[in-house]
Structure formats: C-alpha cells, structure tokens
Amino acid sequence: MEKVQQVYISQFPEYEGKEVLLKGWVANRRTTKNVVFVVFRDGTGFTQLVIDKQLAGEEAYKEADKLGLETAIEVKGKVVRDERQIGGFEVHVSEFKVIGESEDYPIAKKEHGIDFLLDHRHLWLRHRRPWATMRIRNEVVFAIHKFFQERGFLQLDAPIFTANACEGTTTLFETDFFGQPAYLSQSGQLYGEAMALACNKIYVFGPTFRAEKSKTRRHLAEFWMVEPEMAFYDLDMTMDLMEEFIKYLISQVLKNRQFELSLLERNTTILESSASKPYPRITYDEAVEIIKGTRKVNGRSSLDVLKEDLAKTQEEIKKLEAEEKSLEKQLGTPGLGEKKKARLQGQLGKVRERLHKLRERAKNIPLWIEQAENFPYGEDFGGAHETVLTRLFDTPIMVYKWPREIKAFYMKPFEDDPNFVKGVDMLAPEGYGEIIGGGERETDLNALLDQIKKHHLPEEAFQWYLDLRRYGSVPHSGFGLGLERFIAWMGGLHHVREAIPFPRYYGRLTP
Numbered sequence: 399m400e401k402v403q404q405v406y407i408s409q410f411p412e413y414e415g416k417e418v419l420l421k422g423w424v425a426n427r428r429t430t431k432n433v434v435f436v437v438f439r440d441g442t443g444f445t446q447l448v449i450d451k452q453l454a455g456e457e458a459y460k461e462a463d464k465l466g467l468e469t470a471i472e473v474k475g476k477v478v479r480d481e482r483q484i485g486g487f488e489v490h491v492s493e494f495k496v497i498g499e500s501e502d503y504p505i506a507k508k509e510h511g512i513d514f515l516l517d518h519r520h521l522w523l524r525h526r527r528p529w530a531t532m533r534i535r536n537e538v539v540f541a542i543h544k545f546f547q548e549r550g551f552l553q554l555d556a557p558i559f560t561a562n563a564c565e566g567t568t569t570l571f572e573t574d575f576f577g578q579p580a581y582l583s584q585s586g587q588l589y590g591e592a593m594a595l596a597c598n599k600i601y602v603f604g605p606t607f608r609a610e611k612s613k614t615r616r617h618l619a620e621f622w623m624v625e626p627e628m629a630f631y632d633l634d635m636t637m638d639l640m641e642e643f644i645k646y647l648i649s650q651v652l653k654n655r656q657f658e659l660s661l662l663e664r665n666t667t668i669l670e671s672s673a674s675k676p677y678p679r680i681t682y683d684e685a686v687e688i689i690k691g692t693r694k695v696n697g698r699s700s701l702d703v704l705k706e707d708l709a710k711t712q713e714e715i716k717k718l719e720a721e722e723k724s725l726e727k728q729l730g731t732p733g734l735g736e737k738k739k740a741r742l743q744g745q746l747g748k749v750r751e752r753l754h755k756l757r758e759r760a761k762n763i764p765l766w767i768e769q770a771e772n773f774p775y776g777e778d779f780g781g782a783h784e785t786v787l788t789r790l791f792d793t794p795i796m797v798y799k800w801p802r803e804i805k806a807f808y809m810k811p812f813e814d815d816p817n818f819v820k821g822v823d824m825l826a827p828e829g830y831g832e833i834i835g836g837g838e839r840e841t842d843l844n845a846l847l848d849q850i851k852k853h854h855l856p857e858e859a860f861q862w863y864l865d866l867r868r869y870g871s872v873p874h875s876g877f878g879l880g881l882e883r884f885i886a887w888m889g890g891l892h893h894v895r896e897a898i899p900f901p902r903y904y905g906r907l908t909p
C-alpha cells in the first residue's frame with residue numbers, strides 16, 4: 399500500500415476529503431451488485447466503507463464480499479462527509495487487506511438472548527450498545543476525578559481485604575488470608591474516615607463486594623463505588639455536595655457523550671432537568687406518606703399517577719398490537735423482496751421488544767400500587783417503593799432522617815430526635831432508585847461502642863476505627879455513589895450488569 403496517514407474514525411472531521419489509512423474490524427457487511435458496504439469499527443467509532451467495483455476493482459469487490467464479521471482489516475480510502483451515515487462520514491475505499499481472519503463469528507443474529515450475549519461478553523463488548531456504554535462509563539469516571547480534584551479532594555485507596563464489616567454482616571464474602579478469615583471490602587468508608595482525619599477531604603474509588611444472592615436489575619456482587627469523606631462536614635453540607643456532584647456528572651455526560659446516548663436511544667429529557675433543577679430533600683416520614691398516597695406532590699398523589707400510567711400503558715399496548723398484526727400480515731405477502739422483508743422484520747422486532755416492556759409494566763403497576771398502599775412504616779424501601787416515590791419527580795430526590803433501626807451502626811442520630819439518624823439516600827428517577835447512600839458519622843466513642851454491640855459486630859476488629867473517636871474526633875460526613883447504578887441510569891440500561899465490562903453477580907463468574 400502506498401503510504402498515507404493512519405487515522406482513527408474519531409478524527410474524521412479533520413480529514414474530510416483526504417486519503418487515509420484505517421485499521422479495525424468488520425462490524426457488518428452487505429453486498430449489492432456493484433458495491434460491498436461494510437460497517438467498520440476501529441474502537442473509536444463506527445463508519446461505513448464503500449467498496450465499489452469501479453474504484454477498488456473487481457478483485458477487491460470479490461474479496462470484500464467474503465469478509466466474515468469481525469475480520470480485522472487495514473483500509474485505504476477517502477473520507478467523505480455523508481450526514482445519513484453513522485458518525486456522519488463514509489469512506490470510499492481504494493485498497494484493503496486482511497490482518498486477522500474471522501470465521502463463523504458467534505454473535506451474528508439480532509435475536510440472541512441476554513444470557514447468550516453475557517456468555518460472550520468478551521466479544522459482545524465490541525458491539526454498539528456495550529461500546530457506547532463503556533464510553534459513557536469512562537466519561538463518568540473521568541468526570542468524578544475532575545470534580546473532586548478541582549475541589550481539593552485527595553484520591554486515596556482503601557484496602558480490599560478487611561477484618562471488619564462495614565455494611566452489615568449478611569453480605570460478606572469471606573476469604574482465607576494466610577489462615578485468618580478476611581472479608582472482601584463492602585465499602586471503603588471506614589478507612590475513608592481515617593484518611594479524612596489525616597488529609598481533610600478525600601475520596602476512595604475502587605471495587606467493592608457484596609455477597610447478595612439476588613438477581614435484581616440493581617445488584618452486582620462486585621461493583622465500583624466512589625466514596626468522598628469530608629472532615630468538618632455536616633449532613634446539610636453533604637447533601638449540597640451530593641447534588642452538585644451528580645449535576646456535574648450528568649452535565650459532562652450530556653455535553654460529551656451525545657453520540658453514545660443516541661446509539662443507546664436514550665431519551666434525555668429527565669437527564670436534562672436533573673442537570674439543572676434543584677433536588678427535593680424529603681424526610682423518611684414524608685417519603686412514606688408520599689408512597690402511601692396520603693401526601694401529594696404538586697397536587698398529585700403517587701397512586702393517581704400510577705393509575706394514569708397504567709391506563710396509558712394499556713392504550714399503547716393496544717396500538718402496538720394492531721401494528722404487530724399489520725406487520726405480520728405484510729410479511730406474509732407472497733413474493734416479498736429480500737430488502738423489504740428485512741426492513742419489515744426489523745420493524746416487527748422493535749414493536750415486539752417495546753410490547754414486551756409495556757406488558758411487563760402493565761403487570762407490575764398493580765403490584766406497585768398494592769405494595770405502596772401496604773408499606774409498613776419503619777422499614778427500608780424496596781425497589782417498587784422507590785419507583786413509586788420517584789415517579790412524582792423529574793430529578794433525583796434526597797431522602798434523609800431515617801429510622802435508626804434500619805441503618806448502619808456508624809450513623810449519627812439527630813440530637814433532638816434520637817430514633818432517627820442523619821443518613822441520606824439519593825434516589826434516581828425513571829425507576830433507577832438508590833444511587834447514593836451516605837450521611838453524617840457518629841463521633842462519640844461510647845455511642846459508637848453501643849451501636850457496635852447492638853449490631854453484634856466484633857468490637858476487637860473495630861478498635862482502630864474507635865481510635866478515630868479517641869484522638870481528636872470531629873464531625874465528619876461522606877457518601878458512596880454506586881458507579882454502575884449511575885451509569886445504568888445515564889444510559890437508560892435495563893440492568894446494572896450492562897454498565898461494567900465483565901459483570902459479577904449471583905450466577906455469573908465468567909467470562
């Protein structure tokens with residue numbers, strides 16, 4: 399090949415009209431009488447290659463027609479603007495050569511089920527949706543560091559092997575640490591507190607582990623958490639910081655990842671309001687009333703809103719069922735051309751996918767209403783309760799002042815209402831629920847000792863932590879954001895497992 403500059407798809411705007419060299423993979427291929435169209439990806443983006451008999455020659459056309467999915471190729475061609483194509487450009491190819499063969503690539507059909515895709519996660523990552531999601535993940539991680547670094551926080555790491563629990567003893571992964579039992583960290587918080595008393599404002603950012611034998615959309619066994627901890631911060635200052643932080647992350651995603659959001663077909667209306675509007679702060683007691691429908695928000699009760707949702711959902715199901723029938727009928731027409739058939743099948747697939755979601759919703763709403771009406775005061779919120787509660791808002795909300803009984807041992811009670819603690823959860827809208835847990839920490843040695851006993855925690859393992867209350871104890875606070883929960887919300891993903899490259903949860907340890 400004659401020498402031309404090697405570029406990435408992401409650089410195309412600078413190379414319009416120029417001959418370039420590209421290296422990447424065949425994501426898709428379609429052949430017509432005179433042209434092979436390849437959807438090509440190089441990891442930085444996707445673009446269409448046009449391999450035309452006229453320009454590339456008969457030989458190249460024939461070779462291109464044989465390219466298997468995910469064959470690695472090197473391509474020479476001209477970058478041409480075409481707004482209709484993915485990424486806004488296409489490449490008119492003059493030459494190409496194969497670098498790495500790929501035969502019978504396993505992920506070929508649109509209809510693969512989620513388990514098949516997860517079994518092939520090492521390959522599935524190359525596809526559009528996971529690719530877009532990983533780019534959003536990177537954006538969020540980068541924004542997290544920018545946010546804290548610009549505000550004078552130090553990033554410090556907590557150990558993964560720990561001798562003590564942080565978030566209760568029921569979700570501990572036990573391992574063998576040279577003959578001594580050790581647990582994989584559930585949270586870096588306790589160490590974060592020690593580091594905050596040394597360096598003032600710090601954040602811990604690393605993997606955390608919870609042995610949760612649940613297969614919900616929101617639970618992983620290994621997930622990443624970012625945990626700022628601030629000396630001399632109280633609950634209100636912490637809520638201010640949480641809100642500023644989340645708004646910043648959302649605005650960075652909206653600003654820099656529009657293309658990825660569009661690949662995920664994410665409707666960003668609520669993300670936009672969440673980047674600018676103030677987040678309501680409501681107490682646990684108020685939240686319970688809202689869930690039960692006895693307290694209105696902007697003149698509407700949660701139960702009314704759910705009933706409206708149900709009616710709307712049922713209406714849309716009817717419309718889509720009619721559409722499904724009509725598409726099926728059209729597909730049954732004899733002598734249908736290949737192209738038209740493929741298009742109709744594509745449409746039918748989309749309609750069925752949407753129908754599946756809506757039917758699920760129609761089934762769930764009555765259950766949510768029932769669970770909301772019967773919510774037992776004093777208990778923690780489940781996924782359904784959070785969905786009912788957040789449905790009334792178009793931003794995240796912060797629920798604070800929780801009953802002491804259901805929160806962790808380290809939380810500080812209100813001085814004037816000691817049955818409640820200064821904990822706060824941030825709940826995301828659109829059914830995503832809790833993304834942050836945090837609050838003000840107990841500072842008093844004896845009160846803490848008392849709680850450690852009440853929670854049946856081994857005092858011995860907490861002696862170092864208690865030292866923080868023996869030597870210069872000060873008010874301090876912090877919180878933890880579950881990275882995958884946040885990314886799932888940004889991308890509108892169905893399950894947190896799609897928000898991490900290689901998910902680990904009950905029932906999945908590979909690939």
Ligand code: 4AD
Pocket residue numbers: 564565584585586587608610616617618619621623625626832833834835836837876877878879880881882883894
């Ligand atoms: O509410 P959690 O348990 O709070 C803590 O761990 C505190 N020690 C944090 C702190 O104050 N420094 O967990 C914090 C967040 C949750 O709000 C949720 O977003 C996420 O971590 N999270 C999970 N994400 C995925 N899978 C799981 N099993 C999760 N458990 C918690």
Ligand code: MG
Pocket residue numbers: 823832834835
């Ligand atoms: Mg929590």
